[in-house]
Amino acid sequence: MKTQSALEKVLAAGHLAVTSECGPPRGAMPEKIKEKAELLRGYVDAINVTDNQTAVVRMSSFAACLIIRQMGLNPVLQMVTRDRNRLAMQSDIIGAYAHGIDTMLCLTGDHPCFGDHPMAANVYDLDSIQFVQMVRTMRDEGRFQGGDEIQSPPKMFIGAAANPFGDPFELRVARLAKKVKAGADFIQTQCIYDLERFEKWMEGVRDRGLDEKVSILAGVTPFKSAGMAKYMKNKVPGMSVPDALIKRMSGVAKDKQAEEGITICVETMHRLKEMKGVRGFHIMAIEWEQKVPEIVERAGLYPRPSV
């Protein structure tokens, strides 16, 4: 074991892991994050906390992770390179680890143009691969990115993202290979709707044996409505939503669409469970955390193992 991370323990024991996420509130409202996290208690192994997602300012991921940690749950610190240079990132990683936050997800982050401060300077001192490399060097070599020794280095279980649906497709396996080479322990993928393309990506992953080197958690997001499905298809860059799913959502009465979205999500998870190389799930129920227990149960992933 490289770390004390509960997620690492679940994966090492050979279980399918389940993670979900909480978006922190846009104000000093600790009770909001507690409410969201409480909904997930017992149904997931770890809870990702997003870092100013879609470049919109929110309570910091570190602070919200700390609240979740104090509730006796396992947060996953998400961190983007958009807002912090390597000094700020490393000091936050040490600070988080000092508070028992031992799992993180290293991301580049959405461009500021999508958020509420499009006029902000973007940082991008590192890219996500260099970021993974830095966290691994801190853990395994006990050195800062700048080379100095760290006294009592933070031992983070290191996650990274993968988008099998981005272009150019032929580069997507190679990009995963780079993240693995850089030191990623686990991967959380972009939301999977297009199972055909995902399977094609997984084939490439397996051909290179990457699924043996990194734990791939398949990302899923339930549709709340046909409108959301269309939005995901047409407006979110690097997202692939098959027309059949749009049709299926649109073919259901409005008041039944949310239920249909959950059913699609659960069916997708059952198919993914059969796919070699999938080591677990990352359920991103955006502002819909209360549905996660149902999804986990219907996907046959409840109860969660104790490790």
Next chain:
Amino acid sequence: MITAERKPIQEIMDYIRPFGRILLVGCNECVTVCAAGGRKEVGLLSSALQMAFMQEGKVLDVKEMTLERQCDPEYVEELAGTINQVDAVLSMACGCGVQEVARRFKEKPVFPAVNTKFMGASERQGVWAERCQGCGDCVLGLTGGVCPIARCSKRLLNGPCGGSSGGKCEINPEVECAWQLIWDRLKALGLEKRYEDIAPAKDWRASRDGGPRRIIREDLAS
């Protein structure tokens, strides 16, 4: 070249409103090529300003000059004979030219008439696009001759983010994904394998982050 765009006329007028006599100085280099501040644009702006102030009931005296290179002290010196006949200078050069004039003539107010934009190339008639950020440590030899620092919106050095779609960048479908271009070039050159070498964290000291930069050539310095 360094590209620039003329500022809105109102902003320029606000700068020079307190003055009666101005020297409008163009530059014969980059800003001429990108049609922002050469001899022709000096003439056009001069007329526009005189007409606009005329409507305010003010006669503006404009002297026009266009230097060979406004970033070069040797040519800026050519203004010495005229500078005492004006109250202020309006420069149509890039920021380098504006500052060179301000450095040479300390007692004279100097205002920019253009916004200096970027180092770029002409894509077609009337269209210029950013190509270089002057990071001080060129990576083009590794990236198939396409710069990820200037041309990727997130200046990623290790490949495309998840937002690359159909060869376009997620920030705007008008923007090409630099990593799609890099990948296409690497393939055309048979260098696909190179993609999997991890580009290490960049040393930004060579760029602006190390403080204002200078080049000293001992063999040439006087």
